[in-house]
Amino acid sequence: MTVGTRRRRASTLAGNYVLLLILAAIFVGPFIVLLASSLKPATQDVFSFPPDLIPRPPVADWFVRAWTVIDFPRYLLNSAIYVGVMVPAYLAISALTAYPLARMRFPFRTVIFFLFLSTMFLPGELMLIPRFLVISELGLADTYAGVMLPGLLSAIGIFLLRQTFAGVPQELDDAARIDGCKEWGVFWHVMLPAAKPALAVLAIFGFISVWNSFIWPLVVLKDTSKYPIALGISYLTGVTGTDVRSLAAGTVISLIPVLVFFIIMQRHILEGMKGAVKG
Amino acid sequence: MPQQPGSDVPELTPVVDPTSPHPPSQRVDARLSRRRRASARPPGASRWRAQSNHPAIWTPWLYMLPGLALFAIFFVWPAAQAMQLAFYKYNGISAPVMIGTENFERMFNDPRFSEALVNSFLFLAGMIPLAVAVPLLLAVLVNQKIPGIQAFRLAIVMPVVVSMVAVAVTWKYVLDAQGILSWIVTSVGIADEPTAWLLSSDWALPCLIIIEGWKSMGIYMMIYLAGLQAIPADLYEAAQIDGAGIRHRLMKITVPLMIPYVAVTSTMAMLDAMQVFTSVYVMTRGGPQDSTMTLGYYVWSKAFEDYEFGYANAIALVLWAIMIILAVVNYQITKERR
Numbered sequence: 001m002t003v004g005t006r007r008r009r010a011s012t013l014a015g016n017y018v019l020l021l022i023l024a025a026i027f028v029g030p031f032i033v034l035l036a037s038s039l040k041p042a043t044q045d046v047f048s049f050p051p052d053l054i055p056r057p058p059v060a061d062w063f064v065r066a067w068t069v070i071d072f073p074r075y076l077l078n079s080a081i082y083v084g085v086m087v088p089a090y091l092a093i094s095a096l097t098a099y100p101l102a103r104m105r106f107p108f109r110t111v112i113f114f115l116f117l118s119t120m121f122l123p124g125e126l127m128l129i130p131r132f133l134v135i136s137e138l139g140l141a142d143t144y145a146g147v148m149l150p151g152l153l154s155a156i157g158i159f160l161l162r163q164t165f166a167g168v169p170q171e172l173d174d175a176a177r178i179d180g181c182k183e184w185g186v187f188w189h190v191m192l193p194a195a196k197p198a199l200a201v202l203a204i205f206g207f208i209s210v211w212n213s214f215i216w217p218l219v220v221l222k223d224t225s226k227y228p229i230a231l232g233i234s235y236l237t238g239v240t241g242t243d244v245r246s247l248a249a250g251t252v253i254s255l256i257p258v259l260v261f262f263i264i265m266q267r268h269i270l271e272g273m274k275g276a277v278k279g
Numbered sequence: 280m281p282q283q284p285g286s287d288v289p290e291l292t293p294v295v296d297p298t299s300p301h302p303p304s305q306r307v308d309a310r311l312s313r314r315r316r317a318s319a320r321p322p323g324a325s326r327w328r329a330q331s332n333h334p335a336i337w338t339p340w341l342y343m344l345p346g347l348a349l350f351a352i353f354f355v356w357p358a359a360q361a362m363q364l365a366f367y368k369y370n371g372i373s374a375p376v377m378i379g380t381e382n383f384e385r386m387f388n389d390p391r392f393s394e395a396l397v398n399s400f401l402f403l404a405g406m407i408p409l410a411v412a413v414p415l416l417l418a419v420l421v422n423q424k425i426p427g428i429q430a431f432r433l434a435i436v437m438p439v440v441v442s443m444v445a446v447a448v449t450w451k452y453v454l455d456a457q458g459i460l461s462w463i464v465t466s467v468g469i470a471d472e473p474t475a476w477l478l479s480s481d482w483a484l485p486c487l488i489i490i491e492g493w494k495s496m497g498i499y500m501m502i503y504l505a506g507l508q509a510i511p512a513d514l515y516e517a518a519q520i521d522g523a524g525i526r527h528r529l530m531k532i533t534v535p536l537m538i539p540y541v542a543v544t545s546t547m548a549m550l551d552a553m554q555v556f557t558s559v560y561v562m563t564r565g566g567p568q569d570s571t572m573t574l575g576y577y578v579w580s581k582a583f584e585d586y587e588f589g590y591a592n593a594i595a596l597v598l599w600a601i602m603i604i605l606a607v608v609n610y611q612i613t614k615e616r617r
Contacts, residue, residue, distance in 0.1 A: 023420070024435075033452045097346030104338065109339075123599065125575050128582070129582045130358070153350060153353065183338055230444045259441070
C-alpha cells in the first residue's frame with residue numbers, strides 16, 4: 001500500500017466520522033433541545049438567537065410541575081398495565097395460533113393462514129370507526145379491555161412465529177413425542193424454546209408500540225384516568241399552554257422508560273430483523 | 280430438552296409425509312431407506328404417526344381459538360361494518376339511514392376531501408425518497424466496521440422508538456419562530472426573518488413530512504442494514520480488485536441486491552404515508568387553512584369531531600382502495616426489477 005492510498009484511507013475515515021457526527025446531531029439534536037428546554041430556569045429564555053442549550057443553572061422545577069399538573073404517575077401506571085397485559089397476551093395468542101398453522105395438518109389450514117395474513121391489508125385507519133362501533137356495541141367503550149383487545153392479534157406476529165415453528169427440525173418434535181410429550185408438551189418444551197429469538201423481537205416491538213399507542217386509545221377512551229402516557233402528553237400540551245418548560249419536562253419523563261428499554265434490548269433487534277425480512 | 284433420536288434407534292425414525300411443510304432432510308431420507316430394508320414395522324409406529332400428523336380433529340382449532348375469536352370480532356365484523364356503513368348516514372346516536380352511494384358522490388363535490396387527497400399524495404411523494412433512498416445511504420454508511428459505529432446506529436434509530444406525540448412536542452421547540460431552525464436559516468441568509476414554520480401554510484406540510492421521515496428513517500435503515508449484512512463480502516472484494524470505485528460498487532452490487540428490501544420499505548412507507556394521522560393531530564390539527572389536512576386526519580375528524588360515521592367510512596374505504604392499488608403497483612414494479 002502506498003503512502004498516498006493510506007492517506008486517502010485516513011481522510012475517508014475522518015470524512016465518514018464527520019458525516020456520522022452530523023447525522024447523529026440531526027437525529028439526536030432535537031431531543032437535546034427538548035432536554036435543555038426542560039432544565040432551563042425561569043430566568044433563562046427557552047428560545048433565543050443564537051440558541052443557548054446550556055441551562056444556567058439546571059433546575060428540576062419543571063419536572064416537579066409536569067409530574068403534578070397532570071396525573072403523571074397514573075399515566076405511567078396505565079401504560080405499564082397496557083404493556084404488562086398486552087405484550088404477554090399478544091405473544092401467547094400469536095404463538096398458539098401459529099403453532100397449528102406450522103406443524104399440524106388439518107382442513108383449510110392454508111386458507112386460514114392467508115385469512116390471518118390478509119389482516120395486514122386492513123389498515124388501522126379503515127378499521128378505526130367500525131372497530132369503535134364494535135367496541136361500543138360490546139359495552140367496552142372507555143374501558144381498559146376496549147383499549148387492549150383489538151391490539152392482541154397481528155398478522156406479523158402470526159407470520160413470524162409460523163415461519164419459526166415451521167423451521168424447527170422434525171427430529172426435535174419426534175424426540176419429544178417419544179419421550180411421552182403430547183401436543184401441548186411439544187408446543188411448550190420444543191417449539192417455544194426454539195422460537196425465543198422471534199418471541200424476543202415481537203416482545204420488543206410490542207412493548208414499543210403499546211407504550212407509544214395513541215390513536216386507538218384516543219378513540220376508545222373518554223375517561224382521562226385511563227390514558228396511556230402518549231395521550232397523557234397530548235393532554236399535557238393542552239394543560240401547560242405557554243409553559244413550554246413543563247411540557248418539555250413531561251415529554252422527557254415519558255421518553256425515559258422506552259429509551260432505557262430499547263437500549264437494553266437493542267442487540268436482539270438486528271438479529272430478529274434478519275429473520276423477519278428473509279422469512 | 281428432549282433427547283435427539285440417535286442413529287442407533289432407527290425404528291423410531293419419523294414417517295415423512297411428502298405433503299408436510301418440512302422438506303425431509305437428506306438424513307431422514309437415508310434413514311427411511313434403511314428402514315424400508317428392515318421390513319418389520321416397529322410397534323407403536325402407526326399410533327405415533329396418527330398422533331403427529333393427524334391430531335384429533337379439534338386440536339388445531341382449540342389452539343387457534345383465541346386468535347380466531349379476535350379475528351372474527353375485531354377484523355371480520357368491523358370490516359363488514361365498514362363496507363356497509365359507507366352506504367349509510369349515521370351519527371352514532373339515531374338509527375343509520377341507507378342512502379345508497381350518496382357518500383361517495385359527496386366526495387366529488389367536497390373541496391376539503393380533494394384538498395386532503397392532494398395533501399396525502401404530496402405527503403407520499405415527499406416520504407418516498409426519505410423512507411426509501413436516504414435510509415439506504417444511511418445503512419451503507421453505518422455498515423462500516425469502524426469503532427463506535429453501534430452508537431451512531433442507535434442515534435439514528437432513537438426517533439423510531441419514541442412516540443409520535445413526544446416527537447411532535449420535541450420538534451415544536453426546533454420549529455418555533457424563535458427556534459433553532461429559524462436561527463439557522465436567518466444566519467445562513469436563506470431567509471430574512473424568522474418563520475413560525477408550523478403556522479405557515481407553505482411550510483407546515485413539508486415540516487410534517489420531514490418529521491415523519493426523520494422519525495421512521497431508522498427502521499428503514501435497520502431493514503437495509505439486515506440486507507447489507509447478508510451480502511457476501513467477497514462480492515465487494517472481487518469488484519474492488521476489478522477496479523470498481525465506491526460509487527460503482529454501490530450502483531452495481533448494493534442497489535440491485537437491495538431491491539427486495541426496497542420492495543419492503545417502499546410498501547411500508549406508502550401505507551404509512553397514506554394513513555398519517557398522529558403528527559397532524561398533535562402538531563397542526565390539519566391547519567393552517569387545511570394545508571396539512573391529510574386523508575387520515577380527515578377521516579378521523581369527520582368521524583369523531585363531526586360524527587358523520589357513514590361519510591367518514593366511505594372516505595376510509597376510498598383511502599383503502601388507494602392503498603391497495605399503490606401496494607399492487609409497487610409490487611409489480613419491484614418484481615420486474617428483481
